[in-house]
Amino acid sequence: MFKTARIKLTGWYLLIIMLVSVSFSVAIYRVLTSELDRLERVQRVRVEFQLPGGRPVLDHDLLEETKNRVELILILINLIILAGSAYAGYILAGQTLNPIAEMVDEQNRFITDASHELRTPLTSLKSEIEVNLRDSNLSLDQAKTLLKSNLEEVNSLQVLSDGLIRLTQYSAQGGSAFGGQKGQAVSLEVVAREAIRKVTHAAKEKRITISSDIRSGIIEGNKTSLTELLVIFLDNAIKYSAKQKTVHLTGKKTDGHVIIEIADHGFGIDDKDIPHLFDRFYRIDQARSRGVDDPAGPKPPAGSGLGLSIVQWIVHSNAGEIKVESQVGAGTSFEARFLAI
Numbered sequence: 001m002f003k004t005a006r007i008k009l010t011g012w013y014l015l016i017i018m019l020v021s022v023s024f025s026v027a028i029y030r031v032l033t034s035e036l037d038r039l040e041r042v043q044r045v046r047v048e049f050q051l052p053g054g055r056p057v058l059d060h061d062l063l064e065e066t067k068n069r070v071e072l073i074l075i076l077i078n079l080i081i082l083a084g085s086a087y088a089g090y091i092l093a094g095q096t097l098n099p100i101a102e103m104v105d106e107q108n109r110f111i112t113d114a115s116h117e118l119r120t121p122l123t124s125l126k127s128e129i130e131v132n133l134r135d136s137n138l139s140l141d142q143a144k145t146l147l148k149s150n151l152e153e154v155n156s157l158q159v160l161s162d163g164l165i166r167l168t169q170y171s172a173q174g175g176s177a178f179g180g181q182k183g184q185a186v187s188l189e190v191v192a193r194e195a196i197r198k199v200t201h202a203a204k205e206k207r208i209t210i211s212s213d214i215r216s217g218i219i220e221g222n223k224t225s226l227t228e229l230l231v232i233f234l235d236n237a238i239k240y241s242a243k244q245k246t247v248h249l250t251g252k253k254t255d256g257h258v259i260i261e262i263a264d265h266g267f268g269i270d271d272k273d274i275p276h277l278f279d280r281f282y283r284i285d286q287a288r289s290r291g292v293d294d295p296a297g298p299k300p301p302a303g304s305g306l307g308l309s310i311v312q313w314i315v316h317s318n319a320g321e322i323k324v325e326s327q328v329g330a331g332t333s334f335e336a337r338f339l340a341i
Contacts, residue, residue: 002101006093013089014082021081025074033067114164114281121153121160163306166228167280167313185341186226188217188251188258195230196249199238206243210234214251217258219338221318229314232307233262233334240332241266258340263333269326277324278312 040063132138132146192214203210219226230249237247241264248263269277276282315322315336326332 002097002104006090006097009093009096010086010089013093014085017085017089018078018082021078021085025078029071029074032070036063036066114160118157118160121156125150125153160306163310166310167306184220184223185218186221186223188219188260189214191223191226192230192249192251192260194227195234198227198231199234202235202238203247206238206241206245208238208241208244209246210249211246212249214249215253217251217253218341219258219318220341221338225314226318229311229336230260230262232311233336236307237262237264237266237332240264253340256340258338260336260338261333263331265331268328268330269324269332270328274324274326278308278322280306280309 128146128149132142135142192212196210196212199210234247234249241247245265248261250261250263252259273282312322315338318338320336320338322334322336324332324334
């Protein structure tokens with residue numbers, strides 16, 4: 001599709017360039033031939049009336065030869081322009097269409113990945129319901145177990161759909177978390193307090209302590225998106241940590257920047273996974289995510305694979321930087337750096 005479009009766009013470029021070039025060439029040819037004809041007429045008048053300065057009349061054959069040479073030179077120039085424009089136009093058309101092609105490819109990948117992710121819980125729901133509907137002796141306890149399993153799949157679908165909506169919103173805003181509005185002065189302490197409040201229930205369920213050491217820091221950004229950033233970080237730290245662990249949230253101002261760090265003592269991340277952490281729908285191999293001190297320990301729960309993609313959007317849209325350090329079995333540390341105001 002894009003190859004055909006590139007050729008068509010190149011053709012339009014050529015058409016425009018050649019129309020301009022040929023128009024200029026015709027104009028130049030007419031001006032030159034008009035001047036030569038005028039010069040010949042002037043010389044004839046001077047000879048006929050024996051005016052001072054009269055010279056022999058220009059050779060008509062030489063005049064025609066000169067016109068033909070000018071015409072040939074202009075044709076050759078236009079052919080060179082045509083060849084150069086064809087090459088340059090093809091390259092320019094490729095560069096023009098490349099962002100569109102990347103966008104379409106990205107959209108197709110997004111649709112394919114989203115469809116795949118949606119298919120898994122839907123297939124599980126469908127299979128469980130169909131199997132149990134065929135069971136004429138289905139007991140109340142079995143029905144409750146089925147509903148509990150179905151609820152888990154529905155929750156997975158809800159998390160996935162919420163993540164997709166958030167990514168779509170950021171894409172629609174051109175990556176801006178400000179929603180087209182100017183960023184506000186946001187207190188890191190206020191954002192951290194709100195984020196901790198939102199993950200308190202999840203932390204209590206696993207008896208995980210959140211240690212917060214937030215020093216005053218003000219950055220320009222969007223309070224809602226920055227709160228979501230910390231919620232995702234904290235939620236991941238809780239999710240991928242064993243019970244009764246501690247998650248450390250620290251924030252400090254240094255060198256004109258506000259640095260937020262979230263560190264856990266969880267399962268850790270393999271080096272091969274770190275470059276792909278922020279890719280949409282990327283999930284860590286859970287078999288590799290168990291603590292090294294307990295290889296047979298529980299696996300971390302599966303996520304939607306969208307949380308860290310959203311984090312990356314938020315950090316970049318708030319003009320920040322992000323980095324991650326991790327060691328399998330020892331824990332993971334995420335650091336987000338923003339300009340202070």
